[in-house]
Amino acid sequence: MQTPAVWVICPAFNEAATIANVVADLRRRRYDVVVVDDGSVDGTRHIAAKIATAVITHPVNLGQGAALKTGIDYALSHDAEILVTFDADGQHRADDIPRLVRALTEQRADFALGSRRIGHSCNIPFVRRVFLFAATLFTVATTGLCLTDTHNGLRAFTRQGAVALSLRQNRMAHASEILADIANSGLRYLEVPVTVDYTPYSLAKGQRASDFVMILLDLFARKLHR
Amino acid sequence: MIAQAIFSLLLSSVLIYAWAEYRRSPVVALMSLVASLVGLYFVWIPSHTTRVAEFIGIGRGADLIMYLWICISLIVLLNLHLKLRSQHEVITALARAIALANADSATEGARLRNTEHETAKPAIPLARDASYKEPISMVRTPRPPPYSARRSYRSK
Numbered sequence: 349m350q351t352p353a354v355w356v357i358c359p360a361f362n363e364a365a366t367i368a369n370v371v372a373d374l375r376r377r378r379y380d381v382v383v384v385d386d387g388s389v390d391g392t393r394h395i396a397a398k399i400a401t402a403v404i405t406h407p408v409n410l411g412q413g414a415a416l417k418t419g420i421d422y423a424l425s426h427d428a429e430i431l432v433t434f435d436a437d438g439q440h441r442a443d444d445i446p447r448l449v450r451a452l453t454e455q456r457a458d459f460a461l462g463s464r465r466i467g468h469s470c471n472i473p474f475v476r477r478v479f480l481f482a483a484t485l486f487t488v489a490t491t492g493l494c495l496t497d498t499h500n501g502l503r504a505f506t507r508q509g510a511v512a513l514s515l516r517q518n519r520m521a522h523a524s525e526i527l528a529d530i531a532n533s534g535l536r537y538l539e540v541p542v543t544v545d546y547t548p549y550s551l552a553k554g555q556r557a558s559d560f561v562m563i564l565l566d567l568f569a570r571k572l573h574r
Numbered sequence: 575m576i577a578q579a580i581f582s583l584l585l586s587s588v589l590i591y592a593w594a595e596y597r598r599s600p601v602v603a604l605m606s607l608v609a610s611l612v613g614l615y616f617v618w619i620p621s622h623t624t625r626v627a628e629f630i631g632i633g634r635g636a637d638l639i640m641y642l643w644i645c646i647s648l649i650v651l652l653n654l655h656l657k658l659r660s661q662h663e664v665i666t667a668l669a670r671a672i673a674l675a676n677a678d679s680a681t682e683g684a685r686l687r688n689t690e691h692e693t694a695k696p697a698i699p700l701a702r703d704a705s706y707k708e709p710i711s712m713v714r715t716p717r718p719p720p721y722s723a724r725r726s727y728r729s730k
Contacts, residue, residue: 384673404677410666418670422677518666 354449355428357419358383358400359412360436364390365549371399373442374434382422383436384415392436402426413522417515424510431510435501439550444542448504451538458509458535461495462502462542472546487524490567491531495539499523502542509535521566578617585613588646595653602653609646616642 356379360367367383374381383396387409397403404418416433423431430449434440444462451460464472480499487498503526505513512533517525530537588610596603616623616639623635632638 402677404673406669406673408665408669410669414666414670418673421670422674425674516663518662 352429352449352453353380353427354430354432354445355380355382355401355423355426356432356434356445357416357423358396358434358436359386359415359419360384360388360392360396361386361409361412361415362388362390362392363436364388364392364395366438367392367436368395368399370434370436370438371396374445375399375401377442377445379432379442379445380423380426380428382419384419384422386410386412386415411518411522412520413515413525414518416522417513420505420510420513420515424507428510429507430504431507432504433501435550437550439544439546440502441543441545444502444540445504447542448502448540451540452504452506455538456536457538458506458512458533459530459537460504460540461497461537462500462544463495463497463539464500464542464544465496466539466541472544473551476546476551483524487527490524491527493527493531493537495527497539498527500542500544502544509533517566519563519566521563524563524567581617582614585610585617588613599653599656602649602656605649606646606653609642609649612642613646 356374358367358370358374358381360383363370371381371383380401381399382402382404383393383400385393385396385403385405387406393403393405402422404422406415406418419433420431430452432445432448434442434445440462448460448462451457480497484495484498487493488495509530512535513526513529515522515525515529588606592603592607592610595606616635620635623638625635627633627635627638630638632641
């Protein structure tokens with residue numbers, strides 16, 4: 349079987365410090381990379397434009413969920429067969445992607461979700477660990493999916509899987525929304541162990557525990573309003 | 575009598591609002607419907623407010639009305655929040671359309687400069703090989719439409 353066309357989607361907001369390494373790493377492994385610059389003001393798009401397959405620039409900052417959706421739309425319109433979401437802050441490893449892709453092609457899943465709980469995390473702080481555990485409990489309770497890590501930015505979808513995602517949550521609640529859509533689609537999903545590197549940089553850019561309140565509000569609003 | 579007429583008018587407009595809102599957000603509509611009906615009832619039979627207030631443990635009928643008013647305000651706030659959300663979705667769709675429309679022209683030059691990273695596979699996958707078979711997981715349901723609408727403005 350010919351290798352499927354893999355497109356890696358990198359949502360980036362003010363990631364000038366890391367984007368070059370992240371994208372170059374992915375390009376070395378011969379993936380098509382679409383960087384979605386979510387209205388950065390630090391020149392992320394110019395750095396990315398030198399090495400990425402495509403750079404899409406949001407005219408205003410819309411949030412990570414919106415950036416993912418834009419990237420997915422773009423990759424689908426360029427005949428991507430497998431779509432990978434990959435954080436631009438350098439916390440993921442490009443080496444993990446082949447395992448996700450294999451989960452889709454060999455085990456015939458439509459969603460392969462990275463998990464740091466069955467994989468490894470380096471330097472994960474205690475507060476972050478508690479927060480992630482609470483988020484996992486919440487998601488398992490609301491979607492019924494059997495997962496060990498619900499807020500991992502490294503995921504892979506088939507075309508069919510990507511089309512099933514609605515991604516209407518622009519901000520951070522999209523992680524829970526993706527899982528809700530996976531549950532509703534009834535398609536096959538798998539968890540794949542991946543490594544997440546916690547650096548001071550990725551921690552500063554990442555979510556704070558207080559964002560959890562806003563995420564709950566967003567999800568509640570979505571239930572009220574369709 | 576004047577106050578009753580004014581308040582009836584106001585509360586009736588809330589009723590109409592609830593009716594108009596029902597299609598968009600049934601939960602909010604039902605809540606405002608109940609609130610305005612209760613309001614109308616108390617406007618015309620004010621003595622019942624004191625009885626109800628005493629029954630549920632609030633001293634005076636006027637206090638009860640004030641609490642209800644606060645509730646209604648909160649409902650309106652919630653509804654405004656939902657409206658803002660849906661407006662933001664429109665903005666998102668608009669910004670995305672602009673971003674995607676600009677994407678191809680902006681990255682064409684980058685792709686030319688990109689030769690040291692070019693690999694055996696073309697940057698944009700070309701027509702699919704005839705020998706390629708779809709993985710079984712992809713043929714369970716028909717393929718999604720090929721985004722031909724988007725492609726149309728790209729090819730120009």
